[in-house]
Amino acid sequence: DAKTTQPPSMDCAEGRAAxxxxxxxxxxxxxxxxxxxxxxxxxxxxxxxxxxNNETNEMASLIITEDRKSSTLIxxxxxxxxxxVYYCIVRPSRGGSNYKLTFGKxxxxxxxx
Amino acid sequence: xxxxxxxxxxxxxxxxxxxxxxCQVDSQxxxxxxxxxxPGQSLTLIATANQGSEATYESGFVIDKxxxxxxxxxFSTLTVSNMSPEDSSIYLCSVRTADSYEQYFGPGTRxxxx
Numbered sequence: 001d002a003k004t005t006q007p008p009s010m011d012c013a014e015g016r017a018a019x020x021x022x023x024x025x026x027x028x029x030x031x032x033x034x035x036x037x038x039x040x041x042x043x044x045x046x047x048x049x050x051x052x053n054n055e056t057n058e059m060a061s062l063i064i065t066e067d068r069k070s071s072t073l074i075x076x077x078x079x080x081x082x083x084x085v086y087y088c089i090v091r092p093s094r095g096g097s098n099y100k101l102t103f104g105k106x107x108x109x110x111x112x113x
Numbered sequence: 114x115x116x117x118x119x120x121x122x123x124x125x126x127x128x129x130x131x132x133x134x135x136c137q138v139d140s141q142x143x144x145x146x147x148x149x150x151x152p153g154q155s156l157t158l159i160a161t162a163n164q165g166s167e168a169t170y171e172s173g174f175v176i177d178k179x180x181x182x183x184x185x186x187x188f189s190t191l192t193v194s195n196m197s198p199e200d201s202s203i204y205l206c207s208v209r210t211a212d213s214y215e216q217y218f219g220p221g222t223r224x225x226x227x
Contacts, residue, residue: 043117043205043218044156087155099144099209101216103156 004088009108012082018075020107022088025069030092033064034101035073037084044087044103047073078111085109115140115208117219125225126196133192134222136206141186144209147179150221151202159204162189196226 005023012018024033035047048055048062050071055062061074075082087106091099116139126132136145145162160168160181168181183189193200206219 041221043207043221046215046217049215100146100158100161101207102158103148105155 004090004104006086006088006104006107008105009110012075012078012109012111014080014111014113015077018078018082018109018111020073020075020086020088020109021070022073023070024088024090027068027090028092031090032092033062033068033071034089034091035060035062036087036089036101036103037082038087038106039081039084047086075109078109080111080113083109083111114215115142115210115217117206117208117217119204119206119219119222121222122220123223123225125227127227128197130196131192131194132196132224133190134204134206134224136189136191136219138187138208140210142208143186143211144216145183145189146207146209146216147181147189147191148205148207148218149202150205156205159191162191193224196224198226200224201226 032049032051034049036044038044048057048060050062050064064071085106085108087103089101118137120135147159148156149159150156158171159174159179160170162168162181162183164183178194180192203221203223205221209216
């Protein structure tokens with residue numbers, strides 16, 4: 001499986017955009033980029049995923065570089081409730097044996113008032 | 114989406130005993146997984162629960178220590194056997210449906226072994 005590299009921690013001011021980077025330089029052509037987050041004492045929550053195009057949903061935007069070796073998760077207006085550990089994960093498309101989500105250490109995002 | 118419940122939500126157990134954790138999903142799912150999250154650590158996949166057959170364990174995890182059952186498409190159990198303090202962790206159930214890219218997680222079971 002491709003590996004990801006994320007900064008261990010980041011701070012963001014409430015109301016500002018939070019930009020969380022992820023490096024995945026060994027990503028394969030059929031691997032998607034997934035983002036999950038884990039708020040303290042809760043199970044991980046799916047945020048967004050993408051293959052090569054930028055994606056946006058009600059929670060966040062995902063920007064993937066053209067060479068697909070890195071991506072950025074953007075929370076456009078961070079709130080205190082967005083304080084969590086954010087995990088960037090690469091995984092082959094659904095189906096086949098490589099369906100498992102493998103979690104790295106993630107980035108602890110702290111949103112400050 | 115899938116709504117997942119786990120029982121118990123937390124427990125304190127004595128060394129040498131066993132605890133069975135239940136995972137119930139509100140809809141039929143294709144894949145069910147069990148993860149462990151040790152204090153201050155990330156999630157580690159224990160095994161994939163297969164309906165009607167033996168679970169598929171990840172490296173470092175064995176059936177004798179973590180027996181798993183999955184009798185149908187909505188229910189699974191994980192047993193932590195012969196517990197030691199090192200088994201103190203949060204245990205999470207996770208599911209995927211056939212038509213979704215998303216993987217959903219339960220709230221977890223917080224286990225403390227004394």
